[in-house]
Amino acid sequence: MTAQNRGQTPTIVAIDGPAGSGKSSVSRATARKLGFGYLDTGAAYRALAWHVTDSGLDRENADAVRGSLTHFDYSIGLNPDHVTVTVNGTDVTAAIRTPETSAAVSAVARVPEVREYLTNLFRSIVASSELPGVIVEGRDITTVVFADAPVRILLTADESVRAARRGAELIGAVSAAAESVTDSVVDQTADQIRARDAADSKVVDFMNAAEGVEVVDSTALNFDETVDAVITVIRAATVKEQA
Numbered sequence: 001m002t003a004q005n006r007g008q009t010p011t012i013v014a015i016d017g018p019a020g021s022g023k024s025s026v027s028r029a030t031a032r033k034l035g036f037g038y039l040d041t042g043a044a045y046r047a048l049a050w051h052v053t054d055s056g057l058d059r060e061n062a063d064a065v066r067g068s069l070t071h072f073d074y075s076i077g078l079n080p081d082h083v084t085v086t087v088n089g090t091d092v093t094a095a096i097r098t099p100e101t102s103a104a105v106s107a108v109a110r111v112p113e114v115r116e117y118l119t120n121l122f123r124s125i126v127a128s129s130e131l132p133g134v135i136v137e138g139r140d141i142t143t144v145v146f147a148d149a150p151v152r153i154l155l156t157a158d159e160s161v162r163a164a165r166r167g168a169e170l171i172g173a174v175s176a177a178a179e180s181v182t183d184s185v186v187d188q189t190a191d192q193i194r195a196r197d198a199a200d201s202k203v204v205d206f207m208n209a210a211e212g213v214e215v216v217d218s219t220a221l222n223f224d225e226t227v228d229a230v231i232t233v234i235r236a237a238t239v240k241e242q243a
């Protein structure tokens with residue numbers, strides 16, 4: 001991606017929502033359409049959880065988690081077509097998506113110093129991007145990281161729909177005829193999503209829209225319709241900004 005905005009602050013589109021609501025896939029497609037960058041903040045929390053586990057530390061020990069930040073050299077690209085994540089030079093792009101990392105991440109994300117450290121990191125990544133705009137998605141982007149962004153969206157969908165979409169993603173090649181397998185994967189996925197959202201909600205509120213945040217509920221929308229709904233909110237907000 002070429003630098004298009006030398007020296008200027010990019011337009012920030014802040015998107016929050018629960019697990020499986022479509023934040024990463026919808027943000028990525030929207031960024032592609034608008035020629036914006038894309039920042040997946042959950043990837044950093046996942047990478048830290050991976051790092052803590054890889055270092056043999058106890059993720060329930062907040063002091064150990066805080067200490068692990070000293071040797072956490074993190075990088076992520078903003079190109080929506082190629083998101084590569086590294087920790088201390090190791091490519092962890094795939095490793096941070098495993099169920100083990102998903103189960104470990106809430107424990108590191110609740111440590112206040114971790115949140116402060118990563119919030120500063122996200123702000124500096126965006127500030128030095130030299131892009132016309134960046135879509136930043138996570139749990140506290142509309143309320144903390146970029147609470148003053150000109151566009152702030154809460155992307156939601158009913159829990160059963162989110163679990164079915166995530167389950168379908170995990171099932172991948174399994175035949176639709178194997179209905180019992182399909183049902184049990186969706187059930188397990190629903191349990192994991194519910195547990196992670198419950199743990200994460202104790203730290204930040206991403207189930208209710210803060211004042212001024214637009215809700216896009218994709219329960220009854222297909223993927224393209226959801227991207228269109230997000231782009232409509234972005235266009236309306238940026239037109240208002242310029243008026």
Ligand SMILES: Nc1ncnc2c1ncn2[C@@H]1O[C@H](COP(=O)(O)OP(=O)(O)O)[C@@H](O)[C@H]1O
Binds near residue numbers: 221224226
């Ligand atoms: N509106 C939608 N209709 C159908 N599938 C969707 C929709 N939005 C997202 N998905 C799919 O749901 C799954 C979960 O989306 P993802 O972007 O990973 O969510 P999140 O980043 O919020 O956890 C993905 O397979 C994605 O393609």
Ligand SMILES: Nc1ccn([C@@H]2O[C@H](COP(=O)(O)OP(=O)(O)O)[C@@H](O)[C@H]2O)c(=O)n1
Binds near residue numbers: 018023043137138
């Ligand atoms: N801004 C953010 C983003 C993620 N997180 C944490 O990171 C985890 C992984 O985020 P994610 O966005 O990859 O999760 P999914 O919604 O994609 O499943 C969440 O479950 C939170 O614990 C956070 O605390 N704050």
